[in-house]
Amino acid sequence: MKVKTAEFVISNTRVDMCPKPLLPEYAFIGRSNVGKSSLINSLCNNKKLAKTSSTPGKTQLINHFIINDEWYLVDLPGYGFTKTPVAMKEKWMNFTRNYLRHRENLMCVFVLLDSRHNLLKADDEFMEWLGENGIPFVMVFTKMDKLDPRDVEGNIKAYQEKMSEKWSFLPQHFLTSSEKKTGNEELLAFIEETSKGFTPVNE
Ligand code: GTP
Ligand code: MG
Numbered sequence: 001m002k003v004k005t006a007e008f009v010i011s012n013t014r015v016d017m018c019p020k021p022l023l024p025e026y027a028f029i030g031r032s033n034v035g036k037s038s039l040i041n042s043l044c045n046n047k048k049l050a051k052t053s054s055t056p057g058k059t060q061l062i063n064h065f066i067i068n069d070e071w072y073l074v075d076l077p078g079y080g081f082t083k084t085p086v087a088m089k090e091k092w093m094n095f096t097r098n099y100l101r102h103r104e105n106l107m108c109v110f111v112l113l114d115s116r117h118n119l120l121k122a123d124d125e126f127m128e129w130l131g132e133n134g135i136p137f138v139m140v141f142t143k144m145d146k147l148d149p150r151d152v153e154g155n156i157k158a159y160q161e162k163m164s165e166k167w168s169f170l171p172q173h174f175l176t177s178s179e180k181k182t183g184n185e186e187l188l189a190f191i192e193e194t195s196k197g198f199t200p201v202n203e
Pocket of ligand 1: 033
């Protein structure tokens, strides 16, 4: 799939105020600063579409973008950043979890994971929560350009081994770099394929 058009639609904190669920939707989530907004911009060839920052906690709302007038891409606030005040983190997490549990056209969640780290507690707990709630997700390793190519295989293997302790089968994974545009084609192909299974909800 080629991204021909990508436009911002709306930001909010309420699932009932999101666009009508008539198109397939994919949401990006992960720890603050993992590169969610950057990956969205890289996929859409537009550096200014989603707001990025080297300071964690940049994205604070549920942000809808419409791609090719065919599907929605959603940028969500990050979790796990220690410097954000607890009350604020709780607020973000509450509306984000509410969105994830109730958004009927949500086809798959992309859980972004920093490829330089091993499985972190915040990610582990979040993926467990997705599993418990029956929300489909894939793992997207980010910032591959920051990793020595010789370490890639070992890191992913270690990650999978750790995941296998808890999961009987592992979710699909993607290796990406927004900087180098690595993995974009694979992600877009996955979205195209998954969207074939979308059936609009009757109003
Ligand atoms: P919050 O909205 O704060 O939760 O963060 P986010 O996950 O949206 O991260 P964002 O895209 O704003 O990126 C955070 C920082 O990481 C920025 O300084 C980006 O330039 C940098 N970054 C993101 N992706 C990559 C990547 O693939 N490679 C490199 N080298 N840097 C990246
Ligand atoms: Mg962001």
